Amino acid sequence: MEASISDPARDVLRAMDLFDTGDGNTFAQRLSNVGKVAPWSPEFYHLIKLMQDNITSVQSLLLMEEGVDKEDEAHISQSIDLILGAFMPDCLIQNYTEAIKPNASFGSNSRTFLRSSSRTIRRFESFENVSASDIGIIESAISNIRNDMKDLQLEKADFARDALVRGCNEISFILARINILGYSRIRAPAIDLGAFIYAISRELEETNSQVKIVKSVHSFKEMYNRIYEMYKAASMLKLGYEGASWMLTRLAGV
Structure with missing residues (x-):
C-alpha cells in the first residue's frame, strides 16, 4: 500500500x-x-x-x-x-x-x-498524496478561473490576465501528469495565481467595472486552502499562503 x-x-x-x-x-x-x-x-x-x-x-x-x-x-x-x-x-x-x-x-x-x-x-517539506477528490477541486477551480477570464478586457492588469491563464494551463499540464510529477510542482503556480487574481480585481474595483470575478476568487480560496492543508511541514509555503490569503481578503464584495 x-x-x-x-x-x-x-x-x-x-x-x-x-x-x-x-x-x-x-x-x-x-x-x-x-x-x-x-x-x-x-x-x-x-x-x-x-x-x-x-x-x-x-x-x-x-x-x-x-x-x-x-x-x-x-x-x-x-x-x-x-x-x-x-x-x-x-x-x-x-x-x-x-x-x-x-x-x-x-x-x-x-x-x-x-x-x-x-x-x-520530510523535516522541511512533506504532503499528503494527491487524491481524486483533490484533483477534482483543483480542476474545478481552474475551469472557473478560465471562464471568468474569457473576453475580459483590461488595461493596466492585462498582463495579469494573460499570466493567470498561463498559470492555469501549467497546473492543468501538471495535473494530467501528477503520477510522475507529484503534487509539489503545483505549489509555485498556485501561489502566483493569487497575485494575478488580486491585480485583476484591483483594476476592476478602481474602474468601477460591473464585471465580477467572484467565482475565480472563491475557487482560488478553495483550491489553495486544500493545497495548504496537504502540506505537513511547510514553513516556507505558509509565507506564500498567508500572502495570498491577505490579498484575497481585500477583494471587494467577497
Missing part, C-alpha cells in the same frame, strides 16, 4: 517505478508514453524541465539540514547529478536497461539515495 504522506524524493522514486513498467525501448520513448507527450515536442521538453526541478529540489532541501559539511555536499551533488544525467541527449536515446544498472541514473544506488533522503526532507 502506498504511503499517505509523500515528499519530493518519493515523487522522483515513484516516477522511476512508472518508467520501469512503461512501454518503449529507450528512456525517451518511455518518458513520452508515461508522460503523455509527443516525443521531442515542446511539451516533451517542458516535462523534462519539471522533472529536473523535482530532482534539484531534493538537493536544495537536503542542504537545509543542520550540520551538512563539505563532504556531505559533495555526495549530495554527485548523487543528484547522476540522476539528472538520465535527461542528457545521449541517455534519452539509449536503451532503458542502461539507465537502471546499479551505478546508472535510475539504478539501485540512486534509489537508495532517494529513499534515505526522504527521511531528512
Whole structure:
C-alpha cells in the first residue's frame, strides 16, 4: 500500500517505478508514453524541465539540514547529478536497461539515495498524496478561473490576465501528469495565481467595472486552502499562503 504522506524524493522514486513498467525501448520513448507527450515536442521538453526541478529540489532541501559539511555536499551533488544525467541527449536515446544498472541514473544506488533522503526532507517539506477528490477541486477551480477570464478586457492588469491563464494551463499540464510529477510542482503556480487574481480585481474595483470575478476568487480560496492543508511541514509555503490569503481578503464584495 502506498504511503499517505509523500515528499519530493518519493515523487522522483515513484516516477522511476512508472518508467520501469512503461512501454518503449529507450528512456525517451518511455518518458513520452508515461508522460503523455509527443516525443521531442515542446511539451516533451517542458516535462523534462519539471522533472529536473523535482530532482534539484531534493538537493536544495537536503542542504537545509543542520550540520551538512563539505563532504556531505559533495555526495549530495554527485548523487543528484547522476540522476539528472538520465535527461542528457545521449541517455534519452539509449536503451532503458542502461539507465537502471546499479551505478546508472535510475539504478539501485540512486534509489537508495532517494529513499534515505526522504527521511531528512520530510523535516522541511512533506504532503499528503494527491487524491481524486483533490484533483477534482483543483480542476474545478481552474475551469472557473478560465471562464471568468474569457473576453475580459483590461488595461493596466492585462498582463495579469494573460499570466493567470498561463498559470492555469501549467497546473492543468501538471495535473494530467501528477503520477510522475507529484503534487509539489503545483505549489509555485498556485501561489502566483493569487497575485494575478488580486491585480485583476484591483483594476476592476478602481474602474468601477460591473464585471465580477467572484467565482475565480472563491475557487482560488478553495483550491489553495486544500493545497495548504496537504502540506505537513511547510514553513516556507505558509509565507506564500498567508500572502495570498491577505490579498484575497481585500477583494471587494467577497
